[in-house]
Amino acid sequence: MVSEEVMAMVEAGKMLPLMEEFYTIQGEGFHKGTAAYFIRVGGCDVGCHWCDVKESWDANIHPPTHVDEIVQNAAKYSDTIVVTGGEPLTWDMAPLTSGLKSRNLQTHIETSGAYDLTGEWDWICLSPKKNKLPVQEIYPLAHELKVIVYNKHDFIFAEEQAAKVSKDCILYLQPEWSVRDKMIPMIVDYVMKDPKWKVSLQTHKYLNIP
């Protein structure tokens, strides 16, 4: 049981249910190959059946942690901080990013965009999900669109989503990990036919790093 005081702090984004934090190499998308410190915030009710971090979904099992403490720790490791989850936009990200920005850190977010965008971000990776679509406001702000391809219909979904982002947004198709052997050849063909798309792989899984 958490106290009402802690609940109010979480509500205000001054504390966040912290699942894990780790220094690694960004494995996916535009910044792949670049060292970054990851902050994984618990809580998500989007419910992707193939989600590779289902342990993150239940916010109650992750300890509410002061954002000041998260920031102080993150600053020791990297000047690029990736906030992921769970779905980080479940929570008000403003206190966390203002702390990170006050230390001149680069703020990146991995999000489904299913909830209102909060926080100040240098890089927004939008990975839309069919079962809970992004809010309209996030599309023009996304720097990269990363659509997970689990089956053929996901190419149609990817085109629908690409029609909503800005012309400068970088477009990625990323195979869902468990079906990668089947989907990679289809993604390769697709990208060669329509080179506005690029391939994104979960390279950290090939490198055996977090």
Ligand SMILES: C[S@@+](CC[C@H](N)C(=O)[O-])C[C@H]1O[C@@H](n2cnc3c(N)ncnc32)[C@H](O)[C@@H]1O
């Ligand atoms: C675990 S999610 C957390 C952030 C946010 N909830 C989201 O979905 O964008 C981080 C990234 O991993 C992707 N992802 C999750 N499970 C995956 C899987 N099985 N295969 C490929 N990508 C996956 C998501 O689409 C997202 O881009």
Ligand SMILES: Nc1nc2[nH]cc(C(=O)O)c2c(=O)[nH]1
């Ligand atoms: N190395 C590494 N890169 C990543 N890029 C996005 C990730 C995520 O889970 O949000 C992730 C992750 O979990 N590990």
Ligand code: SF4
């Ligand atoms: S939105 Fe992200 S964290 Fe939530 S279930 Fe889907 S992939 Fe997992």
Ligand SMILES: [Mg+2]
């Ligand atoms: Mg991951």
